[in-house]
Amino acid sequence: MSCHCDRRSKKTKRSLTATSLTVADTALGKDPDAAALLDGLDVHAIRSSMDDHPLTVYGIQSQTTLTSRRRPILLLHGRTWSSVPVYHLLGGPKQRSKGEESRSLMEALLDTSELQPYAMDFRGFGGTPADETNQVTPHTCVADVESVLQWICSRHGLQWKDEECSTSSGEEDESHQGDKPKKKCAKCEMPILLGWSQGALVAHLVAQKSPKLLSKLVLYGSIYDPLVRYPRAPLYAQPVEPVTNPDTTSRTVIIKNTYDGAIEDFTIEGSIPPDPARQFARAALLCDPYKVQWAGLHEFNNADPARVHVPTLVVAGDQDPYSPLRAQRELFCNLGRGADRCWSILSGSDHAIHLLDARTRFVQIVKNFAENGRRTGSSF
Numbered sequence: 618m619s620c621h622c623d624r625r626s627k628k629t630k631r632s633l634t635a636t637s638l639t640v641a642d643t644a645l646g647k648d649p650d651a652a653a654l655l656d657g658l659d660v661h662a663i664r665s666s667m668d669d670h671p672l673t674v675y676g677i678q679s680q681t682t683l684t685s686r687r688r689p690i691l692l693l694h695g696r697t698w699s700s701v702p703v704y705h706l707l708g709g710p711k712q713r714s715k716g717e718e719s720r721s722l723m724e725a726l727l728d729t730s731e732l733q734p735y736a737m738d739f740r741g742f743g744g745t746p747a748d749e750t751n752q753v754t755p756h757t758c759v760a761d762v763e764s765v766l767q768w769i770c771s772r773h774g775l776q777w778k779d780e781e782c783s784t785s786s787g788e789e790d791e792s793h794q795g796d797k798p799k800k801k802c803a804k805c806e807m808p809i810l811l812g813w814s815q816g817a818l819v820a821h822l823v824a825q826k827s828p829k830l831l832s833k834l835v836l837y838g839s840i841y842d843p844l845v846r847y848p849r850a851p852l853y854a855q856p857v858e859p860v861t862n863p864d865t866t867s868r869t870v871i872i873k874n875t876y877d878g879a880i881e882d883f884t885i886e887g888s889i890p891p892d893p894a895r896q897f898a899r900a901a902l903l904c905d906p907y908k909v910q911w912a913g914l915h916e917f918n919n920a921d922p923a924r925v926h927v928p929t930l931v932v933a934g935d936q937d938p939y940s941p942l943r944a945q946r947e948l949f950c951n952l953g954r955g956a957d958r959c960w961s962i963l964s965g966s967d968h969a970i971h972l973l974d975a976r977t978r979f980v981q982i983v984k985n986f987a988e989n990g991r992r993t994g995s996s997f
Contacts, residue, residue: 638671639671639746640673642746644903644905644906644907645699645744646744648903651900653711654702654705655675655701656710656711656712657677657710657721657724658677658705658708658723659678659679659680660673660674661673661674661675661679661768663764664764665764666760666763667757667761670740670746671745672737672738672740672761672764672765673737673738673744673745674737674768676734676735677705677724677727679735687732688731688809688832689732689733689769689770689808690733690808690809690810691765691766691808691809691811692722692734692736692811692812692813693758693762693810693816693817694743694813694814695815696814696815697878697901697908698879698904698905699739699743699744699745699904699905701736701900701904702901703722703813704721705736706719706893706896706900707893708720708721709721718893720893720897720971720972722734722980723736725971725980726980731984731988732809737765739757740753740761741909742904742905743905747909750912753911753912754911754912755822755916755917756822758819759826762810762819763826763830766810770807773808775806775808807831808830809831809832809833810823810830810831810834810835811834811837811983812836812837812839813971814837814839815840817837817838818839818840818917818920820836821920821922821925822916822920824925824929825921825924825925828926828927833927833930833986834925834927834928834929834930835929835930835983835986836929836930836948837930837932837933837970837971838968838969838970839931839933839940839945840939840940841920841922841944841947842941847914847917849915850912850913850915872908874901874902874908876902880894880898882967882968883972883973884936884968885936888973889972889973897972922952924953925953925956926955926956927956928986929952929956929957929958930983930986931948931949931952931958931959931960932960932961932962932963932982932983933945933961933962934965934967935962935964935965936967937967938967939968942962945960961982963978963979963982
């Protein structure tokens with residue numbers, strides 16, 4: 618009995634330690650050069666409804682636009698790099714004062730005057746501390762995205778209800794218990810969810826599991842492929858001896874990220890100048906110096922386009938090595954019926970379109986998709 622109690626005590630201690638961490642305990646928070654990349658962003662700390670783990674969410678002018686009619690959009694990063702280098706490259710007033718050309722998707726979406734962008738970091742990435750497992754799984758990411766979407770809805774006073782039960786878009790629900798009443802809005806007003814690369818698979822699973830939390834889905838550079846099946850990990854593999862990660866004080870296998878790994882997505886000559894590519898590599902290595910260990914990738918096998926029943930935009934570059942047109946066609950053609958869908962292919966682009974010189978076309982495509990579609994009481 619005493620041994621059993623000791624184990625429970627240790628487990629509780631580890632859990633409490635993990636949940637007490639903040640962005641200040643991550644590489645993004647510890648390194649002044651990395652923290653400088655947050656210029657122009659609002660940093661929010663919320664808790665996962667799954668296990669109370671701290672999650673870091675980024676907004677931009679999100680305090681001053683809450684009362685506007687902007688549609689919230691949540692951005693999910695991919696397998697290796699976190700949201701700040703991916704979605705806020707060369708952004709912020711300090712970079713503008715130096716004459717740098719912003720490649721921040723957060724700023725570009727805000728400049729549309731239609732969207733209110735947010736981004737989040739999965740566990741162990743960027744400003745979100747790793748949990749006690751020192752790993753991240755697809756299902757954990759899905760639960761954390763659900764928590765962030767719920768937080769965004771609460772922050773913007775949004776509450777989903779069936780369109781057939783909606784009398785008028787934007788009607789106030791005075792019976793809601795809380796600090797401020799929530800709008801009983803049609804589904805078209807809920808947040809948009811955008812996932813890039815492996816983050817698109819996470820967004821895909823969220824749309825399948827919790828469609829009421831989002832109005833539209835953007836699968837950008839999705840690595841979905843019906844011919845790929847992720848194997849389960851062997852049950853009795855000998856564990857690798859862990860070592861201490863100096864940036865997280867956790868015991869885990871350390872694999873350093875590299876400069877070449879950071880710039881491998883830029884493959885088309887002339888699509889991006891050398892300097893912003895180098896700036897991305899620098900920012901990426903500051904925010905994510907070590908690889909996060911993904912586990913349970915077989916959970917991505919549950920991604921089924923036929924189970925997605927929200928309006929969906931499938932968008933990728935025509936020369937994206939991770940999103941071949943064959944797989945994109947299968948994804949688009951098999952999306953669930955009964956919801957609008959669009960498929961956009963950008964010429965002369967590879968995997969990271971939003972960072973390339975062609976990024977303005979990408980932003981316009983997302984903006985147009987956000988604006989158009991069927992709304993309650995109308996059809997357009």
